[in-house]
Amino acid sequence: MEKADTKQKKLPDDLWIKCEQCGEVIYQKDFMKELKICPKCDLHFPLNAGERIGSLLDKGTFQEMDRNIYSLDPLDFGEGYKIKLIKDRKQTGLGEAIVTGKGFLEGHKIVLGVMDFRFRGASMGSAVGEKVARAVEVALKEVLPLIIVSSSGGARMQEGMFSLMQMAKTSAALGKLNKSNIPYISVLANPTTAGVAASFASLGDVIIAEPKALIGFAGPRVIEQTIRQKLPPGFQRAEFYLEHGMVDMVVHRKELRNTLKKLLDFLSPNQIKENK
Amino acid sequence: MKGELPIEKPLQELESKINELKKLSSHADIDLSVEINALEEKAKNFKRDFFQNLNSWDKVKMARHPQRPFTLDIVERIFQNFTELHGDRSFRDDPALIGGLAYFDDKKILIIGQQKGRDTKKNLARNFGMLYPEGFKKGARLMRMAEKFSLPIISFIDTPGAYPGIGAEERGQFVAIAENLMLMSQLRVPIIIVVIGEGGSGGALGISVGDRILMLEHSIYSVISPEGCASILWRDASKADQAAKALKLTAQDLIKFKIIDEIIKEPLEGAHTDYNLTARNIKESIKRHLSELEKICIEELVELRYEKYRKIGIFREGD
Ligand SMILES: [Zn+2]
Numbered sequence: 001m002e003k004a005d006t007k008q009k010k011l012p013d014d015l016w017i018k019c020e021q022c023g024e025v026i027y028q029k030d031f032m033k034e035l036k037i038c039p040k041c042d043l044h045f046p047l048n049a050g051e052r053i054g055s056l057l058d059k060g061t062f063q064e065m066d067r068n069i070y071s072l073d074p075l076d077f078g079e080g081y082k083i084k085l086i087k088d089r090k091q092t093g094l095g096e097a098i099v100t101g102k103g104f105l106e107g108h109k110i111v112l113g114v115m116d117f118r119f120r121g122a123s124m125g126s127a128v129g130e131k132v133a134r135a136v137e138v139a140l141k142e143v144l145p146l147i148i149v150s151s152s153g154g155a156r157m158q159e160g161m162f163s164l165m166q167m168a169k170t171s172a173a174l175g176k177l178n179k180s181n182i183p184y185i186s187v188l189a190n191p192t193t194a195g196v197a198a199s200f201a202s203l204g205d206v207i208i209a210e211p212k213a214l215i216g217f218a219g220p221r222v223i224e225q226t227i228r229q230k231l232p233p234g235f236q237r238a239e240f241y242l243e244h245g246m247v248d249m250v251v252h253r254k255e256l257r258n259t260l261k262k263l264l265d266f267l268s269p270n271q272i273k274e275n276k
Numbered sequence: 277m278k279g280e281l282p283i284e285k286p287l288q289e290l291e292s293k294i295n296e297l298k299k300l301s302s303h304a305d306i307d308l309s310v311e312i313n314a315l316e317e318k319a320k321n322f323k324r325d326f327f328q329n330l331n332s333w334d335k336v337k338m339a340r341h342p343q344r345p346f347t348l349d350i351v352e353r354i355f356q357n358f359t360e361l362h363g364d365r366s367f368r369d370d371p372a373l374i375g376g377l378a379y380f381d382d383k384k385i386l387i388i389g390q391q392k393g394r395d396t397k398k399n400l401a402r403n404f405g406m407l408y409p410e411g412f413k414k415g416a417r418l419m420r421m422a423e424k425f426s427l428p429i430i431s432f433i434d435t436p437g438a439y440p441g442i443g444a445e446e447r448g449q450f451v452a453i454a455e456n457l458m459l460m461s462q463l464r465v466p467i468i469i470v471v472i473g474e475g476g477s478g479g480a481l482g483i484s485v486g487d488r489i490l491m492l493e494h495s496i497y498s499v500i501s502p503e504g505c506a507s508i509l510w511r512d513a514s515k516a517d518q519a520a521k522a523l524k525l526t527a528q529d530l531i532k533f534k535i536i537d538e539i540i541k542e543p544l545e546g547a548h549t550d551y552n553l554t555a556r557n558i559k560e561s562i563k564r565h566l567s568e569l570e571k572i573c574i575e576e577l578v579e580l581r582y583e584k585y586r587k588i589g590i591f592r593e594g595d
Contacts, residue, residue: 066593074533074590075524079509126589133586155477155499157508160523161535164477164499165588168485171457172585178458193450195499198478202454217449217478218440222504226440236445246448 019043035253044190044210044253048092049099049116052149052189056257057112062103066134067095071127074162081158088119097122097152100135102144106261108268111139113148115189115196124196125156129166132200136173139182145268146177147260149187150201151213154194167199174203183267185260188213188238188247202246206263208256209238209247216241281337283326290319327544330494333517335526336502338494339473340436343548345555346405347374347389347432350472353555354562355380355387363414367447370411372403372435373483375418377427383566386422388415388483389432392473406439407479409452415483416456419463428466428566431483436501438479453482460485461585464578466569468562470540471495471527472547487581488565489535491527492554493542497535498525535588538565 017026022041035055036045047055053062070089073082089095097119102111113135115122122128132148139146155163177184186204188197191214198217201207209215216236224231234240238250251259294315301308330338338344351358355378362369375388390407393399415431422429438449460467460483467486475484475497491497500508502516505523509515530536540561543550569577 068593068595070592072590072592075522077522079522125591127591130589130591157500157505157523159590160499160525161497161530161533162589164481165535165585167454167478167481168457168461169585169588171454172461172485172582175458175461176582179462195478197450198453198482199457200454202451203458215450216445217438217453218445222440223442223445227442231442235442240446241448244446244448246451 037253042211042252044212046117046151046190047253048118049094049114052114053099053101053103053112055253056147056149056260057103057105058107062101062112064099064101065138066100066131069127069131070095071125071156071159073158074126075158075160077158077160079158084120092116092118094119096127096131097124098128098131100131102138105147105257105264108145108261108264110145110147110264111135111142113146115149115151117151117153117191120156121153122151122196123153123156123163124166124170124199125159125163126166128156129163129169132166132170133173136170136177136184136200139184140177140180143180143182143269145182145264146184147187148184148200148204149189150192150196151189152192152194152196152201154196164195167195170200171203174200178203181269183263185263187256187260188215190214193217193219205267206249207247208249208251208259209241210256211238211250211252213238215247281334281341283323287319287323290315290322294319323545327546331517332496332520332523332526332529333502335494336496336516336520338546339496341546341548342394344473345547345551346394347391347434347472349551350432350470350555350558351378351387351389353552354559355385358387361418363417364410365417366413367410370403370408370414371401372405372407372439373411373414375414380430380562380566384425384427386418386425386427386429387432388418388429390435390480390483392434403439405435405474406437406476407435407482408439408441408444409447409449412438412449412452412456412482416452416459419459423463423465426465428468428569429463429486430562431467431469431486433469433471433475433480433484433497434473435476435479436474437476438482453478456482457485461581462578464574466566466577467581468565468569470558470562471497471536472558475525476501485581485585487569487577487584488537490538490540490558490561490565491530491536492540492547492558493527494546495527496520496525497527497530498523 019038024040100113188209358378360376392405393402469484469486471491502520503513505519506515507513547554
């Protein structure tokens with residue numbers, strides 16, 4: 001349940017963005033064309049769900065599913081949880097922290113889920129768990145490859161055990177999918193930690209991480225407090241987990257679509273390939 | 277003592293007063309039975325009132341009580357011929373997870389469970405019941421074996437959480453947990469989960485997907501520790517008591533939410549005061565559920581397990 005620093009500071013006129021890693025000042029319009037990657041230091045800035053979908057799918061092919069599933073406050077948690085939900089809906093224009101739907105990636109019809117870190121740190125409560133489970137079930141029923149792009153701080157604390165159980169629910173759904181020959185490709189964007197890392201995000205037939213993405217179960221702060229020492233540089237980053245055998249590949253964002261296409265070409269049950 | 281319940285000190289005082297009076301009456305040969313009876317009655321009522329009205333934070337302390345029966349205390353009382361098995365066949369044996377073969381009366385079963393240590397030395401050896409990835413993988417290996425030999429699985433939960441350390445992260449704590457969730461959802465044998473103490477977040481969940489989830493009366497199960505929750509919400513871990521209440525982590529909360537299936541009664545003053553009675557109650561419950569589960573054909577059982585988890589969640593659909 002770590003908070004990711006967005007590493008993004010807006011300059012007054014909103015036309016320019018300053019990279020927090022290297023200080024480069026980037027023209028907003030170019031930045032979008034560059035998929036929000038710093039041209040100088042290659043830092044991958046967070047993409048919101050809409051931007052990510054745009055970067056992966058063939059133009060105009062995305063059809064959203066389950067747009068109208070919303071979180072409630074099952075524990076009557078208080079602490080402004082309901083108000084925060086309303087605020088995040090307003091600010092992001094999203095219903096919840098994941099957007100799911102169907103679309104075409106280089107001609108492959110797929111089911112796609114994309115988490116949006118702006119919405120409650122893309123934490124998983126009942127609504128996120130439900131949307132993931134339904135997406136998996138659609139993939140299974142319609143024999144479509146599944147791709148989920150994760151970025152999340154973990155379980156949504158304010159929903160208590162309901163949120164923890166979404167880990168089991170989503171993993172059980174993937175357990176069914178896993179018995180078929182339908183591929184599931186999991187993409188880990190910065191950051192993917194805790195309850196989401198420890199459930200559906202780690203169950204892909206192929207797991208791809210974005211460069212430097214923070215991945216793991218416990219957040220770095222919690223580990224540092226437990227072991228009372230500083231963590232080595234690069235610890236829990238995508239490259240670290242590639243080396244330690246937890247992800248299949250680290251793929252630059254500009255190569256992601258093409259990499260996914262190649263994997264789909266190879267793994268897709270071929271009757272669903274659409275001729276372009 | 278750390279983790280002491282608020283009742284323990286006043287109760288001790290009351291009890292030592294009773295003892296004093298008893299001593300006095302036997303030495304001085306005066307009849308104090310009226311006074312003694314009155315005090316004993318008072319102590320009894322005091323206890324009953326307290327233990328029947330534990331708040332969430334009291335329950336957290338009960339669940340973490342250093343004298344609470346741990347997995348092996350329960351195992352030795354309800355199973356016969358427990359043969360412990362070791363290792364994940366990959367990296368090492370994680371002593372925070374015990375597992376092995378046993379008889380449950382006339383049935384053959386497989387046990388896994390998180391194991392805490394009674395004192396500092398043993399706790400260090402057991403890593404306070406916090407699993408490394410190899411602990412989850414050891415569990416997975418044993419559960420696959422259970423499937424091979426058609427052994428029902430009984431899994432005991434008692435952990436503050438999965439261990440957050442360098443080695444644990446390096447060896448893929450998140451992958452180990454995720455893979456167990458998927459594995460357990462598909463296993464073709466009955467699985468009964470018994471939460472006996474602390475059900476600490478993903479560390480607990482990593483060996484607790486099953487057909488029945490049973491919880492001891494004063495055990496807890498939570499998405500995050502109350503201390504962790506309090507430090508995120510208020511930057512103050514000392515407000516853990518408030519967080520415990522907000523998180524709805526008691527067995528009584530969770531049965532209302534239909535997240536668990538049954539609450540197993542504890543002795544009046546808690547499981548730590550009578551291991552035998554606690555074990556008997558657990559045994560009775562497991563026995564009843566196991567015989568129910570064994571009547572269901574395996575395809576249906578796995579499907580019912582799927583449905584059980586599939587329907588957990590409260591959300592709104594529609595604008
Ligand atoms: Zn830069």
